[in-house]
Amino acid sequence: MHDVLAPDQLYVTVDLLMMTVRQGRLNVLLSRRENAPYRDCWALPGRFVDVGESAETTARLLLEQMLPLENAYFEQLYTFTDVGRDPRGRVISVAYLVAAPWSAVAKALPGASFQSFQAELRDGETELRDGNVLLRAGDLAFDHGRIIATGINRLRGKIDYTDIGFRFLEDREAFSLGELQTVFEAVLGSALDSSNFRRTILARYERTGRMEQTEKAEKRDRGRPAALYRIRL
Amino acid sequence: MHDVLAPDQLYVTVDLLMMTVRQGRLNVLLSRRENAPYRDCWALPGRFVDVGESAETTARLLLEQMLPLENAYFEQLYTFTDVGRDPRGRVISVAYLVAAPWSAVAKALPGASFQSFQAELRDGETELRDGNVLLRAGDLAFDHGRIIATGINRLRGKIDYTDIGFRFLEDREAFSLGELQTVFEAVLGSALDSSNFRRTILARYERTGRMEQTEKAEKRDRGRPAALYRIRL
DNA sequence: CCTCCTTTTGGTCACATTGACCAATAAGAT
């Protein structure tokens, strides 16, 4: 369909930056490209925007196809328009950010076209890891390293004045503050004091009635069982 | 050039949301459309993106053409992609936000193609005024009412953790805290306590060395003369 | 049962920030 792009025409794609937290680490989902350009390179899942649908619709359809999620966090991240960003021709991309719990990703993983990479910023540059594979921004297709960096920064900027952190939780009907703290630490890339974290979260959400304690406590391998909470988003 | 749009093709434009503060009110610059669609309606200045230039470049060129500004605040605001937003066909728009001092706008006003409207949000809906003319979101071309609302909200969200407020000042080498407060009040749409405002601004900028007091004081019609400051951005 | 070990939970303390005020200061206007 879009194998050869007309040189005098402008094309629009969406790219999906699906993020999750696995084992205390922020992860992004990448697909290996099957076609030129950047064949066999890792890239964000993307698709050309159809004339009949908005970019948001395109992105949501693409998401549905990749991950079975209900009520996922979804927002427009940024639009990347540099002239040289696609060697095929003139392609601009509207990137969307998705926050998903790891369980939803894991469920889709077997047989899926994507793989999950641990993501972090080193000096503002994207670094991705899976096992002993290391991908730097330059190893990714297009400007996807920059898109990922933009997404991580967006996440960091919004995590403590929006409810985006809760979107990574496995179960919003029963989670412990320790699990939530793990999410925050993964996003921020630094350790937090558990006592202070508890205080601020409870002040921000429990006293406003958006978050309440469940009766049950979580059984754990080690340590004191944690109280479970429920959050309304 | 783009009088008739191919129905099976997707087009990209930029729209420029130029904002300024005039007489203590937040203003936006609108042009009257000379061509269909929405002929004679007020609209944000816009232009189709050329195949050879990035959307940001297109927007900057358009800005240069409208306002002589050096070192203006300029950022990508949001990308609007709804299917029905342009009756001509399928057009998505990357909107850019510009913050300019009123003097720069006033200098360009005589003979310019735009006009300055006081802008405010009422129940989240854009309302524009110039003299006794009132424009509501539905009176504007395309989805430009929504773009303006998005811009005002972006401004409000960023004004107290970025230096964007200073970009509206007439002279960044000699301004009073009263002038800066006027900008903040125009953006936020509410009054601020001058004593508290002074305290927080000085704490945030003077103690970090980015802002320093000039020797001279400002002569005023009424009231005590204000100390003048300089800011590095 | 008793002692480590781990994690959750609760608390203190000093410090910074904020909103609501009050009051002095330095000009022009009457």
Added chain:
DNA sequence: ATCTTATTGGTCAATGTGACCAAAAGGAGG
């Protein structure tokens, strides 16, 4: 000389934050 106005400086209580400390509640191992 007094009034008006805007700037500047200050207090005070309430709130939020970072750095700690310590108790509580489990499991694991002796």
